[in-house]
Amino acid sequence: MTGPSDPATTPASLIRTQAEGLLALAMRLEGAMAAPFAAAVELVLRCGETRGRVVVTGMGKSGIIAQKIAATLSSTGTPALFLHPAEALHGDLGMLIKGDLVLALSASGETEEILRLLATLKRIGDALISFCCNLDSTLALSSDVALDCSVPNEACGLGLAPTASTTAMLALGDALAIAVSLRKGFRPEDFASLHPGGKLGKKLAFVRDLMHAGDALPSVAAATPMSDVIYEMSRKKLGITTVLDGDGTLIGIISDGDLRRLLEGRGPYALTLTAGDAMNSKPHTIAADELAARGLAIMEERRITSLVVTNDEQHALGILHLHDLWGLELI
Numbered sequence: 001m002t003g004p005s006d007p008a009t010t011p012a013s014l015i016r017t018q019a020e021g022l023l024a025l026a027m028r029l030e031g032a033m034a035a036p037f038a039a040a041v042e043l044v045l046r047c048g049e050t051r052g053r054v055v056v057t058g059m060g061k062s063g064i065i066a067q068k069i070a071a072t073l074s075s076t077g078t079p080a081l082f083l084h085p086a087e088a089l090h091g092d093l094g095m096l097i098k099g100d101l102v103l104a105l106s107a108s109g110e111t112e113e114i115l116r117l118l119a120t121l122k123r124i125g126d127a128l129i130s131f132c133c134n135l136d137s138t139l140a141l142s143s144d145v146a147l148d149c150s151v152p153n154e155a156c157g158l159g160l161a162p163t164a165s166t167t168a169m170l171a172l173g174d175a176l177a178i179a180v181s182l183r184k185g186f187r188p189e190d191f192a193s194l195h196p197g198g199k200l201g202k203k204l205a206f207v208r209d210l211m212h213a214g215d216a217l218p219s220v221a222a223a224t225p226m227s228d229v230i231y232e233m234s235r236k237k238l239g240i241t242t243v244l245d246g247d248g249t250l251i252g253i254i255s256d257g258d259l260r261r262l263l264e265g266r267g268p269y270a271l272t273l274t275a276g277d278a279m280n281s282k283p284h285t286i287a288a289d290e291l292a293a294r295g296l297a298i299m300e301e302r303r304i305t306s307l308v309v310t311n312d313e314q315h316a317l318g319i320l321h322l323h324d325l326w327g328l329e330l331i
Contacts, residue, residue: 014155014163015155017151017152017153017154017155017163017164018155018163018164018167020151020152020153020164021151021152021153021155021164021165021167021168022167022168022171024150024151024152024168025149025151025168025171025172028148029175033147033148036145036146036147037147037175037176037179039144039145040129040145040147040176041176041179041180041183043101043126043127043129043144043145044078044101044129044176044180045180045183045184046126046127047099047100047101047126047127048078048079048180048184050099050126051099052097052099052100052101052126053079053080053081053097053100053101054070054073054078054079054080054081054100054101054102054103055080055081055082055083055095055096055100055101055102055103055125056069056070056073056080056081056082056083056102056103056104056105056173057082057083057084057085057088057102057103057104057105057114057117058085058104058105058106058111058114059084059085059086059106059111059113059114060162061162061166062105062106062107062111062131062162062166062169063082063084063085063105064166065105065166065169065170065173066082066103066105066173067082068170068173069103069105069169069170069173069174069176069177070082072173072174072177073173073176073177073180076177076178076180076181076186077180077181077184077186078177078180078181078184081095083095083096083102085111085113085114085116085117086113088113088117089113089116089117093117093120093124096120096121096124096125097124098124098126099126100124100125100126101125101126101127101128101129102121102125102127102128102129103129103130103131103173104121104128104129104130104131104139104143105130105131105169106130106131106132106137106139107132107133107134107149107162107165107166107169108132108133108134108137109130109132109133109134109135109136109137109138109139109140110134110137110138110139111139114139115138115139118138118139118142122142127144127145128142128143128144128145129143129144129145129146129147130142130143130145130146130147131147131149131169131172131173132146132147132148132149133148133149133150133151133165134150135148147172149165149168149169149172150165150168151164151165151167151168152164155167205291205292206288206289206290206291206292207286207287207288207289207290207291207292207294207295207307207309207318207320208288208289208309208317208318209292210292210320210324210325211288211309211317211318211319211320211324212236212238212318212319212320212321212324213309213317213318213319214318216236216318216319217236217242217316217317217318217319218232218233218235218236218238218240218241218242218319219232219241219242219243219244219316220232220241220242220243220244220254220275221243221244221245221246221275222243222245222251222252222274222275222276222279223274223275223276224243224274224275225271225274226270226271226272226273226274226275226278227271229241229254229259229275229278230259233254233256233259238306238319238321239255239256239305239306239321240253240254240255240256240305240306240319241253241254241275242283242308242316242319243275243276243279244316247315248315248316249313249314249315249316250283250285250308250310250314250315250316251276251279251281252275252276252279252280252281252282252283253279253280253283253306253308254275254278254279254280255280255304255305255306258278258279258280259278262278283308284298284302284304284307284308285307285308285309285310285314286298286307286308286309286310286320287309287310287311288309288311288317288318292320292324292325295307295320295325296322296325299322299325304322305321305322305323306319306320306321306322307319307320
C-alpha cells in the first residue's frame with residue numbers, strides 16, 4: 001500500500017495521472033473516436049433543429065459532471081437540462097419530452113438507476129449518447145453513439161475513486177458543447193446575451209447597454225458660444241460634448257483636451273468662438289450593437305477616453321466613456 005510520501009501519490013503525480021487520461025482521450029478523438037464524436041455532434045445539431053433539448057443524466061460523481069455539461073451546453077447555445085436518474089424513477093421523467101436527446105454518463109456503463117430508465121429513454125428521446133469507460137457495457141451497447149472516456153489510471157492512491165475518469169468526462173462534454181456551438185455559428189454576441197451578469201456580463205455587454213444616452217448625452221449646435229459649450233460639458237460630466245446639426249447628425253466633438261489646447265493657443269480670444277469654430281470634425285465613433293470590449297480596444301489604440309455612438313445615418317445616440325469600462329479585460 002502506498003503512503004502519503006510515496007512518489008506515486010504526490011500532488012504533482014496525481015495531476016500527471018489526470019493529464020495522461022486527457023492525453024489518451026485526445027488521441028482517441030484524433031483516431032478511432034473521431035467518427036463517433038462527429039456522429040454525436042450531428043445528433044445534437046439534429047435535436048436542436050427540431051427544438052429538442054439535450055437531457056444530461058448521471059449518478060453520483062458522474063451526475064455532478066453531468067450537471068456541469070448541461071450548464072456548458074446551455075451557455076453555448078444548446079438548450080440542456082440535468083435529469084437525476086434516481087428522481088426520474090419517481091416522477092421526474094416528466095422532464096423528458098418527445099424529441100429530446102439524452103446524454104447519459106456512467107463510467108461502468110452498468111449504473112442501475114440509468115439502466116432501469118433505458119427503455120423509457122429510448123422510447124421518448126430522439127437519440128441516446130453515452131459517455132462510458134467500457135464500450136462493452138449495457139449502456140454503451142444500447143446507445144446510438146457511445147463515446148469512450150476510459151483512462152489508463154484513476155488519480156487515486158487506491159485506484160478506486162472516480163478522478164481521472166470524471167475529468168475525461170468533463171473534457172469530453174466541453175468538447176461536444178464547443179464543437180456543436182462552432183457548427184451552429186454561435187457568436188460572441190450570442191454568448192453575451194446569455195451572460196448578462198457580473199464581470200463577464202460587462203465584458204460581453206453591448207455598447208448600447210453602457211452608453212450615456214438621452215438627457216445624459218452632451219450636445220450643442222455649431223453656433224453655440226464657447227461659454228455655453230463649457231457649461232454643457234461641465235453639466236454632463238463626461239469631458240466631451242457632441243456638436244450636432246438640426247436633425248441630430250454628428251458633425252463634430254469638443255473634448256476637454258480640445259478646450260485646453262484652444263485656450264493655450266488663443267488665450268481669452270478662444271471664448272469668442274463658437275462650437276463650430278473649435279470642434280474636431282472627424283471624431284471616432286462606434287455602433288451601438290458593437291461589444292463594449294471593442295470600444296475599449298479602440299480607446300486604447302487611439303489613446304482617447306470617449307467614443308460617440310452613432311447609427312448608420314450618423315445620428316448621435318450616446319457617449320461611451322472609458323470610466324464605464326474600467327475593470328474590463330480584453331479577450
